[in-house]
Every structure is written in structure tokens, then in C-alpha cells.
Amino acid sequence: xxxxxxARTDFEQIGPITVARWEQYxxxxxxxxxxxxxxxxPPGGSSARDCHPELELSIVLTGTAHVEIGDTIxxxxxxxxxxxxxEEAHIIHNRTADQPVLIFSGYWMPLAxxxxxxx
Amino acid sequence: xxxxxxARTDFEQIGPITVARWEQYxxxxxxxxxxxxxxxxPPGGSSARDCHPELELSIVLTGTAHVEIGDTIxxxxxxxxxxxxxEEAHIIHNRTADQPVLIFSGYWMPLAxxxxxxx
Numbered sequence: 425x426x427x428x429x430x431a432r433t434d435f436e437q438i439g440p441i442t443v444a445r446w447e448q449y450x451x452x453x454x455x456x457x458x459x460x461x462x463x464x465x466p467p468g469g470s471s472a473r474d475c476h477p478e479l480e481l482s483i484v485l486t487g488t489a490h491v492e493i494g495d496t497i498x499x500x501x502x503x504x505x506x507x508x509x510x511e512e513a514h515i516i517h518n519r520t521a522d523q524p525v526l527i528f529s530g531y532w533m534p535l536a537x538x539x540x541x542x543x
Numbered sequence: 544x545x546x547x548x549x550a551r552t553d554f555e556q557i558g559p560i561t562v563a564r565w566e567q568y569x570x571x572x573x574x575x576x577x578x579x580x581x582x583x584x585p586p587g588g589s590s591a592r593d594c595h596p597e598l599e600l601s602i603v604l605t606g607t608a609h610v611e612i613g614d615t616i617x618x619x620x621x622x623x624x625x626x627x628x629x630e631e632a633h634i635i636h637n638r639t640a641d642q643p644v645l646i647f648s649g650y651w652m653p654l655a656x657x658x659x660x661x662x
Contacts, residue, residue: 425610425612425617425625425626427617427625427626428623428624428626429620429623430623431623451626452659454654454655454656455598455626456626457576457654458576458577460600479575483602483604483647485602485604485621491544493544498544498546500546501548502604502605503549503604503605503645504547505546505547505647506547507544507545507546507547507570507574508544509544512544514544528602528624528647530649532575535573535574535576540571540574
């Protein structure tokens with residue numbers, strides 16, 4: 425077993441958010457079938473608009489995320505998850521005054537067969 | 544995007560723990576490269592000893608898990624994660640009096656190349 429602790433992980437400031445990519449753990453590409461990261465959105469802050477070919481499963485660990493996709497903003501609270509489709513542009517907002525949003529995110533290229541997260 | 548809320552998810556009692564397998568979301572096997580579940584360990588409770596060929600990445604969402612592997616018990620608090628190797632027998636304890644342990648778990652068969660989570 426290996427453990428991964430956010431408090432012992434290097435977070436990098438990227439614009440308004442901090443990101444800790446799991447590459448730093450040197451897990452090896454033949455171990456996990458997806459990439460992973462932690463990221464935080466500070467109170468009152470928002471991530472830059474992001475859009476990428478990878479699908480992305482995000483699990484909200486602390487705080488409440490407001491996920492903006494097109495014209496829709498969806499609230500996702502701590503303990504819940506959201507799955508982004510390939511090339512689905514998204515912005516993560518933290519509308520609280522004092523509670524950081526901490527998210528675990530796993531991401532992977534579309535699988536053969538090309539299913540959609542909406543199916 | 545799809546969202547997944549623990550409060551709107553069906554949990555099944557399996558011995559001392561409750562388990563919500565993500566199959567109920569009908570995401571499609573061609574969407575995610577791993578299986579997933581939520582599970583809870585009640586205060587003072589422990590999971591049955593579990594051992595399976597899949598590697599398993601677990602993220603502690605609430606409470607503090609004590610993960611027993613062989614003769615070692617490792618504390619993993621909320622916001623942190625642990626990665627179990629293939630065929631690594633494990634028991635999850637909740638030593639608190641009042642705080643349920645809620646865990647998100649993703650699992651997958653060993654990849655070609657056969658890396659170990661310890662590498």
C-alpha cells in the first residue's frame with residue numbers, strides 16, 4: 425500500500441488555483457489507468473476555463489464547487505463527484521467566503537468505443 | 544457532465560459496512576477505465592478482510608480510516624488517499640465514536656507491464 429497526503433504534497437500555483445499533479449509520486453504509468461491530481465480553488469476564486477480531450481472524474485473533498493459548463497452552473501458539495509466529458513469546457517467556482525474547495529481529479533483519454541459520460 | 548451525489552445513491556448493507564457500487568449509475572464500460580464505489584464504515588466498525596486481484600485507489604472523504612495490512616495499521620485522514628496493490632489483503636477500521644468513514648474507491652485489474660503500487 426501507498427498513502428498520499430495532501431499536506432505532504434507539493435502544490436503549484438497556476439493562476440488563481442493550486443494544483444498537485446500525481447506525477448510527483450512517481451507511481452509509474454503501468455500502475456494506474458488514469459492520471460490524477462489534487463487542486464484547490466480559494467474562497468471567492470475561480471479556475472481558468474479549461475477544455476481538454478481527457479474525460480475527468482472529480483471528487484469534491486472539501487467545500488462546495490460550482491461547476492460552470494456553457495450556460496449552466498451546477499453545485500457539487502463535499503463528498504460528491506462530477507464526470508466531465510472529453511472536450512467539455514469547464515470553470516470551477518468557489519463562491520464561499522472562507523472554505524477552500526479541494527478536489528481530487530482523475531483523467532484519461534477516451535476509451536475505444538468512445539462512450540459519452542452522458543450515456 | 545454528470546454529477547453523482549452520495550445522498551441520492553443507493554447504499555447496500557454488506558456486513559458491517561454500506562456499499563454503493565457505481566454500476567447503478569449505468570455509466571457504460573466504455574467510459575471509465577476503472578470500476579468505482581462509495582462505501583462507509585460506521586463508528587467503531589470495521590470492514591471484513593478483503594483481498595482481490597484489482598488494484599484499488601481509495602480516497603477518504605469523511606472521517607479517519609485505519610487501514611490494516613498484515614501487521615501494520617496506517618491512519619488515513621479525510622482528504623487523503625491510499626493505493627492498494629493487487630491481492631493486498633486489507634481491513635478498514637473506523638476507530639472514532641461518532642464520525643462515519645466515507646470512502647470513494649476506484650479499482651482496476653493490473654495493467655499490462657504489471658507495475659506495483661510500491662514502485
